Amino acid sequence: MKIAILHEMFIKLGWAEKVVENWCNIYPNADIFTLIYDEKKVWKIFPKNKINKQVFKLTTQKIYNLLKKQRFCLPFMSKSIEQLDFSDYDVVLCSSSWFAHWAITKPETKFIVYCHSPARYMWDWTNEYKKDIWASTWIKSYILNKLFLKLRQWDYIASKRADITLANSKNTQKRITKYYRKNSEILYPPVETWRFWKKINHNLNYWLVEWRLSESQSLIIWVSEWNKSNNLNYYIIISALTEFKKIDIAINAFNKMPEKKLIIIWQWDYKQNLEKIAKKNIVFVWAKYSDELVSLVQNSNWLIFPWEEDFWIVPIEVMAAWKPVFAYNWWGLKETVIKWITWDFFNSKEWLDFITNFNKFDIDNNNWKYLSKNCIKQAEKFSEQIFEEKIKELVEN
Numbered sequence: 099m100k101i102a103i104l105h106e107m108f109i110k111l112g113w114a115e116k117v118v119e120n121w122c123n124i125y126p127n128a129d130i131f132t133l134i135y136d137e138k139k140v141w142k143i144f145p146k147n148k149i150n151k152q153v154f155k156l157t158t159q160k161i162y163n164l165l166k167k168q169r170f171c172l173p174f175m176s177k178s179i180e181q182l183d184f185s186d187y188d189v190v191l192c193s194s195s196w197f198a199h200w201a202i203t204k205p206e207t208k209f210i211v212y213c214h215s216p217a218r219y220m221w222d223w224t225n226e227y228k229k230d231i232w233a234s235t236w237i238k239s240y241i242l243n244k245l246f247l248k249l250r251q252w253d254y255i256a257s258k259r260a261d262i263t264l265a266n267s268k269n270t271q272k273r274i275t276k277y278y279r280k281n282s283e284i285l286y287p288p289v290e291t292w293r294f295w296k297k298i299n300h301n302l303n304y305w306l307v308e309w310r311l312s313e314s315q316s317l318i319i320w321v322s323e324w325n326k327s328n329n330l331n332y333y334i335i336i337s338a339l340t341e342f343k344k345i346d347i348a349i350n351a352f353n354k355m356p357e358k359k360l361i362i363i364w365q366w367d368y369k370q371n372l373e374k375i376a377k378k379n380i381v382f383v384w385a386k387y388s389d390e391l392v393s394l395v396q397n398s399n400w401l402i403f404p405w406e407e408d409f410w411i412v413p414i415e416v417m418a419a420w421k422p423v424f425a426y427n428w429w430g431l432k433e434t435v436i437k438w439i440t441w442d443f444f445n446s447k448e449w450l451d452f453i454t455n456f457n458k459f460d461i462d463n464n465n466w467k468y469l470s471k472n473c474i475k476q477a478e479k480f481s482e483q484i485f486e487e488k489i490k491e492l493v494e495n
Contacts, residue, residue, distance in 0.1 A: 200256035288482030294418035418477035420470035
């Protein structure tokens, strides 16, 4: 059986890429397709020799090579995805949150789409997207409105091409029903809970040299404090640094709590904007993986989750590391956490009640309200074994 694995863009190693990595582990001989490939950012997991040669002839890839901005590839993605030839494959496994599900396959080819989300900028977040890219002038707005109208029409038509559609959450399933008018089955993403559950006996000073070279001086001071007291006492945010994630609101809240330390883990285009408004109690570190990330999570107080998301693996990983979650009270997150057992929340979308609820959560956490065993037990419901068994069943039956 010949299998192709399709993913929109390999320009970062995030949690959508974790799904694809899992597929590659199950089917190591599968060919990998994408619309944009950035070798420098993903080569460790997705080496260039595993990427099908068709990819490097696509218009989207050529534009990205020239400009290094995926936004400029947007008008050409629909054309590029339909140019990919899957006629030699028995099964196409597709990871989609933008255009990947637009691929064209033969009737005898089983086309399985794992939907992370119908593209938000096309549907329910169109107006927010236009504001974020400064498209408020009538000319830019007019052009984008025409473009999005066409994209939504194509997106709806293309959604019918999949033989099997999997949703990564109940929220995504509802959005698939609303926008695509089709049925889907929920399959939660694979989470390496065992990796975060296993205790990492690792002195944070191990990364001091790296941080001195690449990060702010304030983190070095933190590490020195940690060496003296063995308690760094910090909170974490793990997120790609984009406009949509609302990290700026979290930073503004911590600016008003200078005694609280926040480490923001990850990177992206918006990082420099956020660094400009952050005070000394807030530190940015590059994207971390493996034992580095696990150690940072295990030594933190808890995770702060400040934005809306259909499904997010980070809270599960953090719970597997015996830590609770403090988040915006968004119903999509409630699939992964248990109210007052593994998480607590703030209600105001403008974060008006953030500091008050944060301090209450801090007191409750110090009083052992959020037991480690409850966090671990909840995280185990999303193990990668469950995900792998379902994928094998769909592909091989």
